[in-house]
Every structure is written in C-alpha cells, then in structure tokens.
Amino acid sequence: MSASLPGPPEAPAEQAVDAGLPASALEPPDHDIRAVLAITPFRRLWLALGLSSLGDWLGLLATTALASTLADTSSGKLLAVSGVFILRLAPAVLFGPLAGVVADRLSRRLVLVYGDVLRFVLFCTIPLVGTLWWLYVATVLVEIVGLFWMPAKDATVPNLVPRKRLEAANQLSLVVTYGSAPVAALLFAGLTLASGVLDGVWSHLEGNPTYLAMYANALTFLVSALVIWRLDFPQTTNHTAKQESILRTAVEGWKYIGSTPLVRGLVLGMLGAFAAGGLVIGLAPAFVSALGAGSPGYGTLFAAVFLGMALGMWLAPRLLAEFSRRRLFGLSIAAAGCWLILLSAIPNIALAVFFTIGLGSCAGAAWVTGYTLLGLEVGDDIRGRTFAFVQSMVRVVLISVLALGPIVAAGLSQLLNLPATLHINDDVSLTYTGVMATFLLAGFGAIAIGYVSYRQMDDRRGIPLVRDLAQAIAQRQLQDAPVRRAAYPGRFVAFEGGDGAGKSTQVRLLGEWLTEHGYTPLLTHEPGATEAGVKMREVLLHGGELTPRAEALLFAADRAHHVETVVRPALEAGEVVVTDRFSDSSVAYQGTGRDLGTAEVAQLSRWATQGLVPDLTIVLDVEPDIGRLRRDDQHDRLEQEPDEFHARVRERFLALARRAPSRYLVVDAALGPQQIHREVLDRLTALLPESATERAAREEREAAELAAREQAERDRQRHAEVEAQVIAERQARRRTEEAAREQARQQAQLEAAARAAAEQAEAAEAAARAAAERAAADRAAAAAAAERAAEEQAAREQAARERAARERAARERAAREEAARQDATQAAPAQTRPMRAVGGDQRPGAGDDATAPLPASATQPLPLEEEIFNLGEREQR
Structure with missing residues (x-):
C-alpha cells in the first residue's frame, strides 16, 4: 500500500497500476460488498447457502401444505401443520451439541456436501411415499441434517474472508438466508400453478400440486452440493483431539461458552x-x-x-x-x-x-x-x-x-x-x-x-x-x-502509541535498516519537525494553559505545515518517510482523551493533511503504568495526565487498529526493541518499493543469472550437437540394420514363396494322381458293376428259362397225370383186385402178384429239375 488520499473507490486498482504499484495498494472499504463477493471461495459458498436457504423455505411451505392435504379433518389439518413446525424444531435439543462436535472434528467440506445430498434424497422420497407418517419422519431427518450443515457453514466463513470483511460476509449470508423466504413463496405459488398444467403429462402430479415444489426443493440441495464440492476449503489446524469422546468434546465446548464472558x-x-x-x-x-x-x-x-x-x-x-x-x-x-x-x-x-x-x-x-x-x-x-x-x-x-x-x-x-x-x-x-x-x-x-x-x-x-x-x-x-489522488512513489510509515511505548527507538532502528538496504529514509516526528513546528511544540507541550480545542487546532496547524513542507515532498521524491506520531495521535489524545469527539478531530486532521494517510501505522501498545515508569520524571503537559486519560488514549489506538487491520500493525511494547523491530520489518518489507541497493543487487544477480543461463544455453547447445551426432550415428546404424533386416525379410519371403510354389506343384501332382486313381477305380467299379449286371441278367434269363421249362414240365406232367387218371378210370372195373384179409395189407392190390404192371407214368423218366424239386415230396410219399 502506498501513501494516498482517501476518497470514493473509483477504479482503485487502475490507479495503483498506473502508479507502478500492486493492485492491492488501494483497497475498497471494509464493507464493500463487491470486494467480499470477489473472494471466489466465499462467493461459491454464499451461492450454495442461497440455494440451501431457498430450499429450506420452499421445503417448509411444501411440507406444511402437503401435511394439510394429507390430513382428513379440519382439526387434523391444524395439528398436522403444527406437527411439522414442532418436528422441525425439536431435534435441535438432542442433536445440536453433536452437530457442533462434528463440525469441529470432521471435514467441513464433506459435512456440507453430504448434508445437501441427504436432504436432496429425503425431499425426493416425501412425494414418492406420499404418506403423513413418512412426511413427519423425513422432516425430522431433514432437520437433523440441517443441524449438522449450518454449524459447518458458519464455522467455515471466517476462514474464507479476511477479518476486516467478516461483517460484510455475515451480512450477505444472513440477507440471503432470510431474503430467500419471499422468493421461495413466489416460487412455491408458481410451481403449484405449473403442477396443474403438467399433471396431464406426469400423472404422478395429478391431485398433488405440492409434489412439483417438493422436487424443485430437492433439486436446490443437489445443486448446492455440486457447488460446494468444487469449492477449495482452506487448510485449518484442528486442535480437538481425535481420541476424545464426543460427549467430552461437547462438554468442553459448553464450558468454554460458559467461562468466557x-x-x-x-x-x-x-x-x-x-x-x-x-x-x-x-x-x-x-x-x-x-x-x-x-x-x-x-x-x-x-x-x-x-x-x-x-x-x-x-x-x-x-x-x-x-x-x-x-x-x-x-x-x-x-x-x-x-x-x-x-x-x-x-x-x-x-x-x-x-x-x-x-x-x-x-x-x-x-x-x-x-x-x-x-x-x-x-x-x-x-x-x-x-x-x-x-x-x-x-x-x-x-x-x-x-x-x-x-x-x-x-x-x-x-x-x-x-x-x-x-x-x-x-x-x-x-x-x-x-x-x-x-x-x-x-x-x-x-x-x-x-x-x-x-x-x-x-x-x-x-x-x-x-x-x-x-x-x-x-x-x-x-x-x-x-x-483520491494518485499514489506517491514513496512510502509513508507512522509509529503511534502511548507515551513511553518506545516509538523513537523504533523510528531510529527502522531508519538504520532502511539506510543499510539502500533506501532514502526521512525520519521525522510530530509536533516540531519544522522551524515553525518547534515553536508550536513548545507552546503545546511546555507552554501555558491551553483549552482542548486550541490544543487540537495547534496540533492540526503543525501537521498541516509538516505535511506540506516535509512529508509530501519526500514522498513525491520516492523517499521512505517514517514519522513519530501522525493524525491518529490527535484522534486518540484530543478526540478521546480530551473528549472533543473523534469524528470532529479526525475530520480536522484530514482537512489539514488533504487526506494523506500512512501506508502502514504501527501501534506500540503499552499499559499506562508501564509507560509512566519508562518516562521517569520527564513529563510534558500531556504525559502528566492521569492513567485514566492514557487508558482512554490506548483504547482509541486499539479501536482504530481493529477497524482497519489491513493498514495497522499492533505490537506489544513490552517486547524487546529488536523483537519489535523484527515484527515491524516482517510487515513492512511487503510494502516497500525496491531500493537502489536492492535494484543494483538484483541487476547484478540478474546479469549473473543471465550469463549463467547463456553459458548453460551454450553448453546445452554443444551437448545437443553431440547428442544430435550420436543420435544421427545411431539412426544410421539403425537404418543399416533395418535395411539388412528388410533384405533378409525379403529373401525369406522369396524362399517361402518358392517353397509354397513347390508345395503347390506337389499338391497338384498328388491331386492329379489321386484323380487318375479315382478315375481308374471308377472305371473298374463300373466294369465290375457292368459284369455283375450282365451276370445278374444272365442269371435272370437262365432262371426265366428254367422257370419256363418247369412250367412246361408241370403242364406236361399234369397232362400225363390227367391222361393217366382217365386211363385208370376206364380200366378200373377190369383191374379190381380183392382186398386182403384182416391182418393183411389193406391197400388195394396188396398181396397181389408182384408182377402186376405199373402205370405208364411210373416208368416214364422225369426231367432233372423236377426230379430235384420233387425229391422231397416223393420221399414223403
């Protein structure tokens, strides 16, 4: 931050950049809403809070409306709505302490994300189940989840924004929490109207106008979970012992609240x-x-x-x-x-x-x-x-x-x-x-x-x-x-604090350090840094009786002359101005100590200095009694005031520092001078411009680094050339090897092709031989088949002839038999023989002369086949 004049916050970052300073040199007011929303983590958490709050209000409206519709009687409707309210508030008695322990012991990011996801699921189940008992159960569960969600959110906000902007952040959080209630009411009304249009498309909504609002409410929590999931939470140190029981952790929290006024x-x-x-x-x-x-x-x-x-x-x-x-x-x-x-x-x-x-x-x-x-x-x-x-x-x-x-x-x-x-x-x-x-x-x-x-x-x-x-x-x-005027190229540092705090010592130490590091410091003080100021200082500190207002005006006059003739020219020349006291001393001593009013005295100092404020104000905090001991017997007109006066002055310095912590550094004056000096340097080095010595050292370092980089670049180029040559040789060898491998591969392919051709020729010859063999086999089989067919034909013909012969023989035999029967019939009476006696042969002719003549057929020779086929028949006969 550079010395500048206060005013409206028009384009502060551009003014700082034009002056060659970082954009943080001119900061917006602590209550600037845009500055708070510019903090990305807080803005995302704030959006998630808005969505969750909108969902809470929308859920309250939807659940109470749904409870009323699920009840049957008029008294039951009133009791149902009252039950929703009671169930939303009752879980806090049991789960509130546990929720605080979870917020202190678990990852707040996970608590927030899982809490929103659980509420999304629970609100989705309410219309899906559609019963009053589940509405009550889900309401209790949603409220329990909310008890864990809110402490995690509230405990996270102070870690996302600077201390000076916490009040503005809380304003935004609370406004979006309660300001979303009318938005939720309008949204609920719109969704219930839209439900009457959509129930024809989605039958689930028919007769249930609150269901659509319930689903929209659930969706807000899901979106909130997605927003928080992408949020980067700062790493914080959790001093709560993990091994402690939840009850002990909660009891310790209650003890802290009860024991801290x-x-x-x-x-x-x-x-x-x-x-x-x-x-x-x-x-x-x-x-x-x-x-x-x-x-x-x-x-x-x-x-x-x-x-x-x-x-x-x-x-x-x-x-x-x-x-x-x-x-x-x-x-x-x-x-x-x-x-x-x-x-x-x-x-x-x-x-x-x-x-x-x-x-x-x-x-x-x-x-x-x-x-x-x-x-x-x-x-x-x-x-x-x-x-x-x-x-x-x-x-x-x-x-x-x-x-x-x-x-x-x-x-x-x-x-x-x-x-x-x-x-x-x-x-x-x-x-x-x-x-x-x-x-x-x-x-x-x-x-x-x-x-x-x-x-x-x-x-x-x-x-x-x-x-x-x-x-x-x-x-x-x-x-x-x-x-507001453009920032000065120099820097302005003021030491403030009660009498005996050690400001002069710290001014001297800082001046020595600035000189050693190549800065051009201007060490000054108020009052009495100019020729005219010496006279006014004599009147102010060692003169006669002065009224409080005259005292304040004399300090303002000395400051106006001091700034115009000493401070501002040095700042314009780029020097580092270190002053022992400035405007805050008038606000503390005359505004509070003399009870003239801090507002009037501060306005008087702003007018006298044309709004000039230090880049950094170091407040050396000292107890009034310690300051009195350090002053010994040296007391001017202000130092001889009672401790009550100096206590009010001290409190005003601390109050000024609390209201603008970005521009103040409060150091315990009871520390040793060197330790105070180190704390001042830790804060101041970030605000100081580059000194001539540092610039020369930086340029020398940059030149050495440049030479080193150039030498390294040359070495790198040589190394690259060698490496390129090696790579080229390696690539040549690789190409030769690849060519040899390619030639071998081609030769192998030719040999494989020749072997394949030979194998194909052999296969063709084998196929031809097999074909010839199959043809010969086919011809032999055909000849054999023809021979068999001829033989079978001959056999059939022979059988036919034999069958014809047998038929002729049979006809002839039949004819002969017929003739024989006829002859026998005709010769029967003459050839009748007497029958044999009992005991003798009963057949006709038995016992007759054996010389009796046989029929002609009996003496007639038979053909061969008849002889063969009738052999058995004759044997039987």
Missing part, C-alpha cells in the same frame, strides 16, 4: 434477540385479532418482522461503522426491548407495523453483530461447537416462546382481568389484552438481557454511551473526504 454475553444476547422476534410472530395472530386486523394484519406484521431484520442486518453496520461492535450488540438488544414496550403500550395496527419494523431492525443488527463477533473471537477449533450451541438454543428458545407465549398471555389475562379498555377521550380508546401484557413483560426482559450483555462485553469503559454513539453518527456524517 464475551462469548457468554454474545450467546445470551443473541438468544434474547431471537426470543423477542419469535414472541411477536407467535402471538401475532391473537394480537392482530384484538386490534381487528384479522389475517391481513397478521401477514403484514409477519412481513414487518423480516423486513426489519433485513434492514437491521444491512444498515446498522454501515450507519454505525465507527461505533464499537461490542457496545452495538448489547445496545441493539435493549433497543429491541424498547420497541416491544412501545408495541404493547400503543395498540394500533398502523403503529404496530412501524414498531415491529423497529423491533426487527434491532434484532437483525444484534444478530449480524453477534455472528461477526463469534467468528472473530472464537477459535477455529471450537467455532463449530459454539455456532451449533447458538443454533440449538435458538430453536429451544423459539419452541419455548411458541409454547409458553400463549400460556403466559392467558395467565396474565386472568391475573390482570384483561382485556381492559382505556378511554382517552370520546373518540380514542385503547384496549389492552394479555398478549400486550406479555409484550410488555418481554420488552423489559430484553432490556435486562441487553444490559447484561453490554456490561459483560463493554470495551470502552469510562466513555459515556450516548456521547460515543453521537460521535459515531457524526463520524458517519463527516466521511466525505477529498478526491
């Missing part, structure tokens, strides 16, 4: 702020009913709470940028209680909306301030448990408020005999109910909580609150600075 006050205040807003929402229906506003009044009051919260989150840190955040936290809670009292005291619907916006604004301011302070003050190793405890207790408080609010209101109505009407005049009357009495009681409770938080966290004790608030408002009004 700041954290305890933050948690107490945040719960009180949330309880105030929740009480209004829980009792709003009965409240507007008593005012005769009905449902429209309830909707208006509901919207007023969230509108006020958004305004408070967005505007409070900007309007009170110079006000202590610790004081702002307790003050916001107490102010919220005051708005609750007004809401209870004036029962008018128009004024009630106005009071509710004020209440929401104060609650939102307390909420964003508390989140920022928790992120800044709580270590990373315990931050997850802290945020989980806060979120769990918020849900417990909300459940308690929603459950006990109506009971308390009813009890107060009976106890105080309410409602009661107060007649102001004939035209104006005010009616008070138990709800209004509850608001009144809650308002006093919020004031008490705010007071306790304020007392535990006050970091500006001894400074009246009203005056401090007025100065912060005035500082806001006096922020118009001169137009």
Whole structure:
C-alpha cells in the first residue's frame, strides 16, 4: 500500500497500476460488498447457502401444505401443520451439541456436501411415499441434517474472508438466508400453478400440486452440493483431539461458552434477540385479532418482522461503522426491548407495523453483530461447537416462546382481568389484552438481557454511551473526504502509541535498516519537525494553559505545515518517510482523551493533511503504568495526565487498529526493541518499493543469472550437437540394420514363396494322381458293376428259362397225370383186385402178384429239375 488520499473507490486498482504499484495498494472499504463477493471461495459458498436457504423455505411451505392435504379433518389439518413446525424444531435439543462436535472434528467440506445430498434424497422420497407418517419422519431427518450443515457453514466463513470483511460476509449470508423466504413463496405459488398444467403429462402430479415444489426443493440441495464440492476449503489446524469422546468434546465446548464472558454475553444476547422476534410472530395472530386486523394484519406484521431484520442486518453496520461492535450488540438488544414496550403500550395496527419494523431492525443488527463477533473471537477449533450451541438454543428458545407465549398471555389475562379498555377521550380508546401484557413483560426482559450483555462485553469503559454513539453518527456524517489522488512513489510509515511505548527507538532502528538496504529514509516526528513546528511544540507541550480545542487546532496547524513542507515532498521524491506520531495521535489524545469527539478531530486532521494517510501505522501498545515508569520524571503537559486519560488514549489506538487491520500493525511494547523491530520489518518489507541497493543487487544477480543461463544455453547447445551426432550415428546404424533386416525379410519371403510354389506343384501332382486313381477305380467299379449286371441278367434269363421249362414240365406232367387218371378210370372195373384179409395189407392190390404192371407214368423218366424239386415230396410219399 502506498501513501494516498482517501476518497470514493473509483477504479482503485487502475490507479495503483498506473502508479507502478500492486493492485492491492488501494483497497475498497471494509464493507464493500463487491470486494467480499470477489473472494471466489466465499462467493461459491454464499451461492450454495442461497440455494440451501431457498430450499429450506420452499421445503417448509411444501411440507406444511402437503401435511394439510394429507390430513382428513379440519382439526387434523391444524395439528398436522403444527406437527411439522414442532418436528422441525425439536431435534435441535438432542442433536445440536453433536452437530457442533462434528463440525469441529470432521471435514467441513464433506459435512456440507453430504448434508445437501441427504436432504436432496429425503425431499425426493416425501412425494414418492406420499404418506403423513413418512412426511413427519423425513422432516425430522431433514432437520437433523440441517443441524449438522449450518454449524459447518458458519464455522467455515471466517476462514474464507479476511477479518476486516467478516461483517460484510455475515451480512450477505444472513440477507440471503432470510431474503430467500419471499422468493421461495413466489416460487412455491408458481410451481403449484405449473403442477396443474403438467399433471396431464406426469400423472404422478395429478391431485398433488405440492409434489412439483417438493422436487424443485430437492433439486436446490443437489445443486448446492455440486457447488460446494468444487469449492477449495482452506487448510485449518484442528486442535480437538481425535481420541476424545464426543460427549467430552461437547462438554468442553459448553464450558468454554460458559467461562468466557464475551462469548457468554454474545450467546445470551443473541438468544434474547431471537426470543423477542419469535414472541411477536407467535402471538401475532391473537394480537392482530384484538386490534381487528384479522389475517391481513397478521401477514403484514409477519412481513414487518423480516423486513426489519433485513434492514437491521444491512444498515446498522454501515450507519454505525465507527461505533464499537461490542457496545452495538448489547445496545441493539435493549433497543429491541424498547420497541416491544412501545408495541404493547400503543395498540394500533398502523403503529404496530412501524414498531415491529423497529423491533426487527434491532434484532437483525444484534444478530449480524453477534455472528461477526463469534467468528472473530472464537477459535477455529471450537467455532463449530459454539455456532451449533447458538443454533440449538435458538430453536429451544423459539419452541419455548411458541409454547409458553400463549400460556403466559392467558395467565396474565386472568391475573390482570384483561382485556381492559382505556378511554382517552370520546373518540380514542385503547384496549389492552394479555398478549400486550406479555409484550410488555418481554420488552423489559430484553432490556435486562441487553444490559447484561453490554456490561459483560463493554470495551470502552469510562466513555459515556450516548456521547460515543453521537460521535459515531457524526463520524458517519463527516466521511466525505477529498478526491483520491494518485499514489506517491514513496512510502509513508507512522509509529503511534502511548507515551513511553518506545516509538523513537523504533523510528531510529527502522531508519538504520532502511539506510543499510539502500533506501532514502526521512525520519521525522510530530509536533516540531519544522522551524515553525518547534515553536508550536513548545507552546503545546511546555507552554501555558491551553483549552482542548486550541490544543487540537495547534496540533492540526503543525501537521498541516509538516505535511506540506516535509512529508509530501519526500514522498513525491520516492523517499521512505517514517514519522513519530501522525493524525491518529490527535484522534486518540484530543478526540478521546480530551473528549472533543473523534469524528470532529479526525475530520480536522484530514482537512489539514488533504487526506494523506500512512501506508502502514504501527501501534506500540503499552499499559499506562508501564509507560509512566519508562518516562521517569520527564513529563510534558500531556504525559502528566492521569492513567485514566492514557487508558482512554490506548483504547482509541486499539479501536482504530481493529477497524482497519489491513493498514495497522499492533505490537506489544513490552517486547524487546529488536523483537519489535523484527515484527515491524516482517510487515513492512511487503510494502516497500525496491531500493537502489536492492535494484543494483538484483541487476547484478540478474546479469549473473543471465550469463549463467547463456553459458548453460551454450553448453546445452554443444551437448545437443553431440547428442544430435550420436543420435544421427545411431539412426544410421539403425537404418543399416533395418535395411539388412528388410533384405533378409525379403529373401525369406522369396524362399517361402518358392517353397509354397513347390508345395503347390506337389499338391497338384498328388491331386492329379489321386484323380487318375479315382478315375481308374471308377472305371473298374463300373466294369465290375457292368459284369455283375450282365451276370445278374444272365442269371435272370437262365432262371426265366428254367422257370419256363418247369412250367412246361408241370403242364406236361399234369397232362400225363390227367391222361393217366382217365386211363385208370376206364380200366378200373377190369383191374379190381380183392382186398386182403384182416391182418393183411389193406391197400388195394396188396398181396397181389408182384408182377402186376405199373402205370405208364411210373416208368416214364422225369426231367432233372423236377426230379430235384420233387425229391422231397416223393420221399414223403
């Protein structure tokens, strides 16, 4: 960062580049939203948070609407919707502490990604199952997953953005968290209307207009998981011992919250702020009913709470940028209680909306301030448990408020005999109910909580609150600075701190170091660095009595002359200006110590210096009593002020450093001079330009490096030439070897071709021989077949002849037999022989003379075949 004049943030990076400096030389304000969104990891996480928040609100609307449709009776519908709300809040009691331990012990990136994926799956199952019992189960599971998701997200944000931009980052986070509610309502209405068009295409949606919204809600979580998966999380050191039990880890987190006054006050205040807003929402229906506003009044009051919260989150840190955040936290809670009292005291619907916006604004301011302070003050190793405890207790408080609010209101109505009407005049009357009495009681409770938080966290004790608030408002009004000028080529370093902190010693040590390293330093101080300044210093420190305003004007006059004649010319010449005190001393000593108002004194110094601010301000922090001991008996008019005066001055220096940590370095002045000097150099070396000595050394080093590179290049070329020659020879040998291998391969191919041709010729000859053999075999077989056929034909013919002969013989035999029978018939009477006696041969002719003549057929010779074929027959006969 270079010395420059403050002003509107038009193109700071371009101005820095034009001046030959890095783009970070001119930084945007700490609350600049564009600067926060320019941080890629945070921007992606913020988009994922927006999608998850949109899904949460859309899921709440869809689940309550679906619960109402799944119930049968009118009372059942009311109980179903109430059950959804209760089940969304109840798991925090059991799983809140465990969620904090998980956020501190496991990878937050994995917790966020898996949490979104699980919610995507659970919301998808609700319309797929389509029953009321699963709606309740899924609601509980979704809420449990959300309890793990939110602490991991809240604990991650402080690691993604610089400390000075954490408040703006929390503003964006909370705005997108609550600002997505109306967007979700519009989206829910649009999706339910679209469901009536799409149910003809997808029958699953028919009669279930909330299903499409449920699927869209699930999709938002899936997209959020994909965004976070691509996010690079910074590496952090987790000091939580892995071997510790979950219960012990959770108990240690609770002990830390209870034993740390700041954290305890933050948690107490945040719960009180949330309880105030929740009480209004829980009792709003009965409240507007008593005012005769009905449902429209309830909707208006509901919207007023969230509108006020958004305004408070967005505007409070900007309007009170110079006000202590610790004081702002307790003050916001107490102010919220005051708005609750007004809401209870004036029962008018128009004024009630106005009071509710004020209440929401104060609650939102307390909420964003508390989140920022928790992120800044709580270590990373315990931050997850802290945020989980806060979120769990918020849900417990909300459940308690929603459950006990109506009971308390009813009890107060009976106890105080309410409602009661107060007649102001004939035209104006005010009616008070138990709800209004509850608001009144809650308002006093919020004031008490705010007071306790304020007392535990006050970091500006001894400074009246009203005056401090007025100065912060005035500082806001006096922020118009001169137009920013181009950065100077030189650098401007200022040492600030209480008297006796050792500033002069550090200025001297830094000057010696700058000279040794080739810089041209200008060591100066205020007041009294010029001839005119010497005279003014005498008046200021050792002169007569001066009024505080005269003292402030004399310091401003000395500074104006000092800057115009010494500081600015040296910066324009490129020198490094190191001053012992500058504008912050006037703000601390005259603005706070003399109680003139830091805003007016700061504006006076800006006018005197034309807006010049140091590139780096080193605050040497010293306790007032230690500074007094270091000064011994040497006391000027300011040093002789009491320790209370120097305590206020010290606190102002620290407050200035807290508000712009990028331009300040706070060092404990109790350290040794050399150790302080080393810390200063560690921070300063990144801001200093290159000195002449460093430039000469760099040029010499670059020349040596260039010569070395050239020599290396020549060596490389020679080596490359040798290597190329070797490669060429290797390639020549490779080509020769490849040619020989190719020739051998071709010869082998020729030989293989010759062998193949010979084998083919042999195969052809073998085939011819086989064909001839097959032909000869075929001819022989044909001849044999013909011979067999001839033989068979001859045999058939012979058989036919023999058959014909047999038939002729048979015919002839038959003819002869016939003739014989006829002859026998004719000769029968003459040839009759007597029969043999009993016991003799009974056949005719038996016993007759053996010489009896035989028939002619018996003496006739038979043919050969007849003889053969009739042999058996004759034997039988």
